[in-house]
Amino acid sequence: MQATWLLAYLTLGFAAAETGLDGWLRYATLPCSTQCRSQLPVNIIALNSTEASPVYVAGSEIQIALNNIYNVNASIALNQCNSSSSVIVGTIEQYRQTCGSTVGIPELDEDGFWLSTRGSKIQILGQNERGALYGAFEYLSMLARGNFSQVAYSTNPSAPLRWVNQWDNMDGSIERGYGGESIFFKNGAIVDDLTRVRQYARLLASVRINTVVVNNVNANATLLTPQNIDGLGRIADVFRPYGVKIGISLNFATPETLGGLDAYDPLNATVVKWWSNMTDQIYQRVPDMAGYLVKADSEGEPGPQVYNRTLAEGANLFARAIKPHGGIVMFRAFVYNQLNESNWEADRAKAAVNFFKPLDGKFDDNVVVQIKYGPIHFQVREPTSPLFANLFKTNIAIELEVTQEYLGQQSHLVYLPPLWKTVLDFDLRVDHKPSLVRDIVTGKRFNRTLGGSAAVVNVGTNNTWLGSHLSMSNLYAYGRLAWDPTADAQGILQDWIQLTFGLDRAVLDTITNMSMQSWPAYESYSGNLGIQTLTDILYTHYGPNPASQDNNGWGQWTRAGPKSIGMDRTIQNGTGYTGQYPEEIASKYENIQSTPDDLLLWFHHVNYTHRLHSGKTVIQHFYDAHYSGAELAQGFLDQWESLRGKIDDERYAHIRHRLDYQTGHSIVWRDAINNFYYNLSRISDTAGRVGHHPWRIEAEDMKLNGYDTYTVSPFETGSGSVAIVTLSNDTVGTATTTLDFPSGTYDLAINYYDLYGGQSNWQVYLNDKKVGQWVGDAEHHLSHTPSIYLDGHSATRIKFRGVKISKGDTLKIVGTPDGDEPAPVDYISVLPEGVVD
Ligand SMILES: *[C@@H]1O[C@H](CO)[C@@H](O)[C@H](O)[C@H]1NC(C)=O
Ligand SMILES: *[C@@H]1O[C@H](CO)[C@@H](O)[C@H](O)[C@H]1NC(C)=O
Ligand SMILES: *[C@@H]1O[C@H](CO)[C@@H](O)[C@H](O)[C@H]1NC(C)=O
Ligand SMILES: *[C@@H]1O[C@H](CO)[C@@H](O)[C@H](O)[C@H]1NC(C)=O
Ligand SMILES: *[C@@H]1O[C@H](CO)[C@@H](O)[C@H](O)[C@H]1NC(C)=O
Ligand SMILES: *[C@@H]1O[C@H](CO)[C@@H](O)[C@H](O)[C@H]1NC(C)=O
Ligand SMILES: *[C@@H]1O[C@H](CO)[C@@H](O)[C@H](O)[C@H]1NC(C)=O
Ligand SMILES: *[C@@H]1O[C@H](CO)[C@@H](O)[C@H](O)[C@H]1NC(C)=O
Ligand SMILES: *[C@@H]1O[C@H](CO)[C@@H](O)[C@H](O)[C@H]1NC(C)=O
Ligand SMILES: *[C@@H]1O[C@H](CO)[C@@H](O)[C@H](O)[C@H]1NC(C)=O
Ligand SMILES: *[C@@H]1O[C@H](CO)[C@@H](O)[C@H](O)[C@H]1NC(C)=O
Ligand SMILES: *[C@@H]1O[C@H](CO)[C@@H](O)[C@H](O)[C@H]1NC(C)=O
Numbered sequence: 001m002q003a004t005w006l007l008a009y010l011t012l013g014f015a016a017a018e019t020g021l022d023g024w025l026r027y028a029t030l031p032c033s034t035q036c037r038s039q040l041p042v043n044i045i046a047l048n049s050t051e052a053s054p055v056y057v058a059g060s061e062i063q064i065a066l067n068n069i070y071n072v073n074a075s076i077a078l079n080q081c082n083s084s085s086s087v088i089v090g091t092i093e094q095y096r097q098t099c100g101s102t103v104g105i106p107e108l109d110e111d112g113f114w115l116s117t118r119g120s121k122i123q124i125l126g127q128n129e130r131g132a133l134y135g136a137f138e139y140l141s142m143l144a145r146g147n148f149s150q151v152a153y154s155t156n157p158s159a160p161l162r163w164v165n166q167w168d169n170m171d172g173s174i175e176r177g178y179g180g181e182s183i184f185f186k187n188g189a190i191v192d193d194l195t196r197v198r199q200y201a202r203l204l205a206s207v208r209i210n211t212v213v214v215n216n217v218n219a220n221a222t223l224l225t226p227q228n229i230d231g232l233g234r235i236a237d238v239f240r241p242y243g244v245k246i247g248i249s250l251n252f253a254t255p256e257t258l259g260g261l262d263a264y265d266p267l268n269a270t271v272v273k274w275w276s277n278m279t280d281q282i283y284q285r286v287p288d289m290a291g292y293l294v295k296a297d298s299e300g301e302p303g304p305q306v307y308n309r310t311l312a313e314g315a316n317l318f319a320r321a322i323k324p325h326g327g328i329v330m331f332r333a334f335v336y337n338q339l340n341e342s343n344w345e346a347d348r349a350k351a352a353v354n355f356f357k358p359l360d361g362k363f364d365d366n367v368v369v370q371i372k373y374g375p376i377h378f379q380v381r382e383p384t385s386p387l388f389a390n391l392f393k394t395n396i397a398i399e400l401e402v403t404q405e406y407l408g409q410q411s412h413l414v415y416l417p418p419l420w421k422t423v424l425d426f427d428l429r430v431d432h433k434p435s436l437v438r439d440i441v442t443g444k445r446f447n448r449t450l451g452g453s454a455a456v457v458n459v460g461t462n463n464t465w466l467g468s469h470l471s472m473s474n475l476y477a478y479g480r481l482a483w484d485p486t487a488d489a490q491g492i493l494q495d496w497i498q499l500t501f502g503l504d505r506a507v508l509d510t511i512t513n514m515s516m517q518s519w520p521a522y523e524s525y526s527g528n529l530g531i532q533t534l535t536d537i538l539y540t541h542y543g544p545n546p547a548s549q550d551n552n553g554w555g556q557w558t559r560a561g562p563k564s565i566g567m568d569r570t571i572q573n574g575t576g577y578t579g580q581y582p583e584e585i586a587s588k589y590e591n592i593q594s595t596p597d598d599l600l601l602w603f604h605h606v607n608y609t610h611r612l613h614s615g616k617t618v619i620q621h622f623y624d625a626h627y628s629g630a631e632l633a634q635g636f637l638d639q640w641e642s643l644r645g646k647i648d649d650e651r652y653a654h655i656r657h658r659l660d661y662q663t664g665h666s667i668v669w670r671d672a673i674n675n676f677y678y679n680l681s682r683i684s685d686t687a688g689r690v691g692h693h694p695w696r697i698e699a700e701d702m703k704l705n706g707y708d709t710y711t712v713s714p715f716e717t718g719s720g721s722v723a724i725v726t727l728s729n730d731t732v733g734t735a736t737t738t739l740d741f742p743s744g745t746y747d748l749a750i751n752y753y754d755l756y757g758g759q760s761n762w763q764v765y766l767n768d769k770k771v772g773q774w775v776g777d778a779e780h781h782l783s784h785t786p787s788i789y790l791d792g793h794s795a796t797r798i799k800f801r802g803v804k805i806s807k808g809d810t811l812k813i814v815g816t817p818d819g820d821e822p823a824p825v826d827y828i829s830v831l832p833e834g835v836v837d
Contacts, residue, residue, distance in 0.1 A: 017650040019463040023203050023472050024499035027068035030146050039148050040066060041122055043083040044076045047090025047098055054129035054205075054243045058089045058136035061202075065140045087122040089136050095125050105154065111210065112156035115139060117149070127156075130210065130243030137206040145498045155484075159442040161368065161397050161452025162209050162482040163247065163330070165293065166459070167216040170223065175216050176403050176541070178410045178467035178783035180460030184214050188222060190231025194238045200459060201242035207479025210290075211245045213454075217295040217332065219249040221258040224278060233285035245290035247330070250318065252294065253302040254278075265307040266317035279321040291328035292318050293370070293454075298335045311335065311355060312362035319364035330397065330454065331363070333371045333387055338553030347567070347575035348555025349375035352387045361393035368395040368450055373423040375577075376556055378406050380523045380533040381419070383589070383599055386580035388440050389428040395450040398423070398441045402474045403458040403466065406533045407522060409542050409784035410467035412662045413636060414522045415515035417477045417489035424485045429584040438485035453482045467783030468658055469651050472500065473515060490516060504646050511643075514636045521636075524629025525669040528622055529612075530602030531558050531565065534673060536792065540785040543665075543792030544672035545714050559605055562680055565618065566601035578603065597621075608681045622677055623685040626670040633666035634836055661782060664797025667836070668717065668751070672792050675716035695837040697737055699724040699813075699825040707733035707815065710790065710824065717792040718826055719751065725790070725822035726815055729758070733815045733823055741830050743806040749837075750813070751826040753794040754778040756786035758821025764800065765812040772800040776821050790824050805830065 018026065032040070044066075046059030059076050066072040077083055081099035088099070092114070096102050105114045108127035113135035116123040124139055126132030142149070167175040168182040170189070183196040204212060214235060215223055222228065236246045255261040255274045264271055283289060296303030296314050304314030315331040322329060336351035352375060363369065369391060374382025378401045388396065400420055407414045424438040435445050443451035455478045459465040466472060476496045480487055490512065497511045526544070527534035536545035537556055549558045559567055568574030570590050578589045588594045589603045597612045608619040616624065637659045644652060674690045684690070700709045700722040710725045712718030726733040752762065754776040763773040778796060779786040787793035815823025829837050 018648045020465070020469050020472070020651065020654075021199065021463045023465065024476055024496055025202060025206055026500070027065045027140070027144055028502060029071070030069050030144075030503070032070045036148060037070070037072075040070055040072050041085055041087040042072060042074050043086035044074050045081055045083060045086050045088040045090075046076060046078055047081075047088070047094035048129065049078040052241045054133040054241060055090050055094070055126075057241045058124070058133045061133075062087060062089065062136055062140065065143060069144055081121075084120060087124065087139070089124040089132050090126070091129055091132055092125050092127060095123075108154055109156040110160060111208070112154060113138070114154045116152035117142075118152050130205075133205055133243050134208045141206075141495065141499060145495065146503055157208065157483050158438070158485055159397075159452030159482070160450060161211070161330075161454070162479070163211040163213065163290075163397070163452070163454040164204065164209055164402075164457045164478075165213045165217065165249075165399075165454055166457060167218075168214060168458075169216050170220045170228075174458050174460055175218065176405045176456070177458035177460050178403065178785075179458070179465050180462035180467075183459065183461055184235060189228060190235060194234060196461060197235060197238045198242075200465075201239045201244050203465075203475070204244050204479070205242035207476055208483045209479050210243060211247050212239065213247040213249055213293045213330075215249050217249045217293060218299075218301060219251040219295070221251045221254040223248060223251075224254060224258055224282070226281075229282055229285050232282070236286040236289065240288070245288055246286065247290045247293055248282075249293045249295065251302065252296045252304070252314065263307075264302065266304045266309050266314050267307070272317060272320070275317060275321040279318075279325065279327075283325045283327075287325075289325070289327055291322060291330060291366075293330045293332070294318060295332045295334065298332065303335075310359060310362070312359040312367075315367045316364045319367045323364070323366055328366045328368060328450065329364075330368050330370045332399070333369050336555065339555045340553065341551060341557055341559075344568070345575050346555070347569060347577050349567075349569065350575060350577050350580060351375075352385065353390050353580045356387055356394075357390045359394075360391045363394050365395070366450070368397050370397050370399050370454055372399045373420065376532065380407060380519075380526055381422070381530055381598060382532075383530070383602060384423045384426040384428065384437055386577075388437050389430050389435065389582050389585075390580065392446045395443070395448050396441060397451055398437070398453045400453060400455040400478060402455045402471075402478050404471065404474075405456075405541050406535055407519075408662075410471045411658060411782045411784040412522060412633075412665065413468075413470050413514060413518045413659065415477075415489075415493060415518050416474045417481060417492065418516070418519050420481065421489055424481070428582055430582050432582075432584065435582070442485070455482075464654070469500070469655055470511075470515070470658070472496070501647055501651075507643055507646050510639050514639050517632055518636070521629045521632035521666070524625040525633065525666045526629075526673070528625045529597060529618065530599035532556060534558075540787060540793050542784045543787070543795065544669050544676075544717060545792055546673065546676050546716075547714060558601070560677070560680060562682070564605055564607045565677075566605040567603070568605035569603045574605070608677070608683055619677060619681055619683045620686055623674055623687070623690055626674050627687075627689060630666040630670040631836065634663050637663050657781065660799070661778070661796070664749070664751070664799070665795070667797060668792060668795040671719065672714075672716040672795075676714075679716065693719065693827075693829070693837050695741075695829050695831055695835060697811075697828045697830070698722070699735055699827055702735040702737040702813075705734045705736075706731045707735055707823075707825075712790045712826070714791065717795050718790065720827075723753065723790055723824050723826045725824045726817040729817045729819065729822060731817070733817070734812055735815075735825060736810060736812045739805055739807065739809045739811055739830065741805060741807065744832065745802055745804050747831045747833075748772065748800045748803050749797050749829040749831055750799075751795060751797045751829075752776065753790040753824040753826065754786075754796045755790070755794050755821040755824070756788050758817065758819030760818045760821045760823035761816040762823060762825070763814045765810075765814070766803065766805065767810050768812070771803050772798075774798050776818075776823070788820065795826065
């Protein structure tokens with residue numbers, strides 16, 4: 001019996017547990033007919049015998065893949081091209097030297113490649129070794145999806161800069177990272193074991209990312225001690241065979257904090273010399289470093305303005321030090337000051353253009369200004385940053401965010417490319433000519449040679465890299481879009497699904513459907529109509545807290561009052577932000593009639609009763625969207641559960657757990673936002689849902705013993721604003737009630753708060769028979785930043801399905817507190833089939 005089982009496991013590729021470590025490069029076994037076998041190469045020819053070369057790596061990768069997917073044991077030959085039935089990988093130049101003519105192969109740009117699966121030899125030829133490796137991964141992506149098409153084509157990158165940024169701190173933590181600790185740093189130094197770095201290099205190379213910035217933009221000067229420079233050298237040595245270069249983030253004040261100078265004025269000759277020497281030291285150890293990334297005069301970081309120098313003078317300091325080595329400087333446009341909300345014209349969204357437009361043409365030609373997609377901060381929807389339409393003599397790159405800082409922190413499914421596309425495909429109409437953002441950032445529109453994109457990724461030591469298997473679609477898609485921003489978001493997704501979960505049609509359709517609905521769903525149950533995400537911007541950036549946007553200097557205001565809401569960014573009566581766009585776009589947003597509903601509150605301050613183009617009022621749109629968004633999210637779990645048995649148990653369970661959590665948290669979002677705006681506006685939901693929860697029992701209304709009531713803050717994140725907590729952390733609490741619902745079968749949903757700092761235990765009894773129990777340990781199983789309070793971050797729902805209840809039954813919750821978590825409970829929903837409350 002055991003032997004039979006073993007055999008079954010071996011033949012069914014999906015049955016074996018999968019950790020996610022290989023991401024989309026799993027090379028899972030596929031069936032192969034005689035016809036299929038006849039098309040597989042049995043010899044691999046790699047045109048470079050140096051083990052650390054990308055071409056050699058490409059050869060090995062093809063060998064591994066052929067073996068894993070099709071059980072073919074291909075041999076590798078080096079530097080010769082006479083074997084038949086082979087795949088040959090190298091550069092165009094190597095091919096010409098070893099094999100002869102390259103007639104018929106088009107001219108390639110840097111990093112481009114040619115792939116031909118026609119004829120007796122499969123050709124994978126790069127403009128350089130990096131391109132050859134990209135071509136190999138492209139070929140393997142076809143094989144891994146069972147695609148044996150006869151193809152012959154070349155492809156070139158849209159832009160030379162295809163970067164990722166890691167916000168890793170030297171102590172091993174990662175700012176806005178949700179997948180574990182740093183793979184690069186620990187205790188102020190570079191880690192010894194770089195195995196995970198090699199695995200990351202492989203993933204990045206396979207989606208044609210050519211540079212990784214390894215440390216946080218909020219940079220620590222100790223990165224540049226001699227020991228750490230040597231450590232950076234070790235990191236670069238690991239990335240190099242995969243064609244990935246490293247970059248580093250610099251702290252502007254380093255000459256003072258690390259170098260012992262008494263100033264860091266960018267125009268001071270001693271400071272200039274210090275940076276030049278430091279740059280030489282780094283290049284001695286990392287001769288092919290791509291460049292520096294600089295966040296200066298931003299959110300408390302030091303910069304040139306400290307010395308009354310311009311941002312351009314600050315950027316050029318580094319540009320000149322690095323120029324002799326061929327490096328570049330990515331200089332972030334994320335510069336803004338604290339503002340006062342009582343000033344109707346103050347507007348953080350205007351800051352980047354105000355700071356950078358006057359400097360156009362003043363940056364050296366190896367400086368690239370790195371611009372976030374929107375003018376504020378990675379929100380669920382923002383208009384395109386107007387800075388893209390204000391720099392014509394400056395190199396620029398777009399900054400995206402793969403890590404879901406404001407978009408669910410990997411505990412919510414959100415496939416991001418549809419959001420990115422709203423910006424990449426946006427036409428800014430500069431000089432009344434087509435001016436798509438994607439053509440501006442690649443340099444085409446204004447004829448710049450340097451340009452491209454950077455994305456904040458923040459993978460960590462977790463086997464899932466980002467904290468959730470499904471979030472890896474965003475990293476995969478980012479690379480694909482950096483190469484070709486015209487590529488289709490759904491098409492990219494489907495390639496990723498097949499590579500990650502196999503070729504089953506139901507798996508493909510289901511994950512496609514869920515993913516394509518995920519950003520619209522998230523936007524619906526978080527912030528609508530361009531009001532921003534409405535997460536808590538002062539604490540975790542995770543759960544709902546609309547009030548945190550206003551009455552502080554951060555300038556992410558909503559100006560929500562009892563009658564009206566939105567930022568008036570018009571020229572006629574507001575901040576004048578619309579005037580930063582080219583005329584056609586400015587007039588579109590200036591006029592409320594031509595402003596699209598989904599950005600209405602970004603540009604206009606209106607009454608809650610204002611009617612949208614859709615015909616709904618603003619407030620009713622909020623209510624409806626929150627109900628429909630949460631409902632969509634409930635569907636994700638059902639859809640996923642339909643795939644049971646078609647996906648290995650380990651990944652199935654991991655994802656199911658997150659989607660189950662998301663169904664609950666989307667309801668937390670729904671109710672919090674609706675409660676908040678109902679409380680402000682006092683305008684009722686025409687559908688009668690907001691504030692009416694016929695299937696709920698509030699914990700504070702139950703008979704309490706060892707529990708006491710607790711007023712939740714912010715108020716809208718508790719049902720009725722009140723929850724219960726145990727009297728102390730060593731008192732067991734009980735809450736009891738008599739059920740007054742018609743006898744029948746129900747799902748029990750219990751909303752509680754899962755805090756950081758303790759693992760309480762809850763048990764639910766029906767007439768003294770235990771029907772469920774759970775532990776408050778989400779901080780160890782979910783990826784988002786935990787909270788130490790009862791709030792929108794910690795609010796969590798657990799469900800027990802199919803509980804038989806008779807009218808008059810006694811329901812009891814027993815909460816055992818632990819540490820700083822007082823077994824908090826908000827409410828219980830007793831849900832008939834099909835009801836979500
Ligand atoms: C082979 O790779 C090494 C390391 O990348 C490189 O230095 C060398 O030039 C390559 N050889 C050829 C023939 O291209
Ligand atoms: C693969 O081929 C090599 C020789 O070409 C042989 O030594 C090795 O045992 C083979 N491996 C398998 C798994 O067949
Ligand atoms: C292929 O060429 C190499 C030298 O370029 C030679 O050593 C080898 O024997 C040749 N193999 C065949 C099968 O002709
Ligand atoms: C993943 O990362 C989280 C957050 O950093 C951590 O708490 C958790 O233990 C990690 N899980 C695994 C399986 O490594
Ligand atoms: C910078 O790194 C050093 C060494 O690890 C550490 O002592 C220091 O606290 C760090 N500074 C900041 C601002 O994080
Ligand atoms: C330049 O910096 C050096 C070192 O910090 C300092 O001693 C010197 O006074 C500065 N020179 C000027 C002109 O500010
Ligand atoms: C250059 O930097 C190195 C390493 O920090 C230091 O040892 C050396 O003295 C510096 N040279 C100059 C001329 O400042
Ligand atoms: C910068 O300029 C302001 C006024 O323009 C002046 O008050 C300040 O002292 C200057 N700071 C430095 C470091 O030169
Ligand atoms: C684009 O810039 C290059 C120099 O980088 C110049 O030779 C060329 O004429 C420019 N083309 C246009 C259309 O301005
Ligand atoms: C115009 O701006 C003022 C603030 O200066 C504001 O109170 C008023 O509501 C705005 N009017 C309109 C029509 O938006
Ligand atoms: C908004 O409501 C106020 C009364 O609360 C009213 O005076 C004003 O005219 C309304 N504005 C619009 C544009 O309807
Ligand atoms: C209760 O909290 C205190 C202080 O935080 C802690 O020392 C103690 O261990 C906790 N007791 C329990 C049972 O968790």
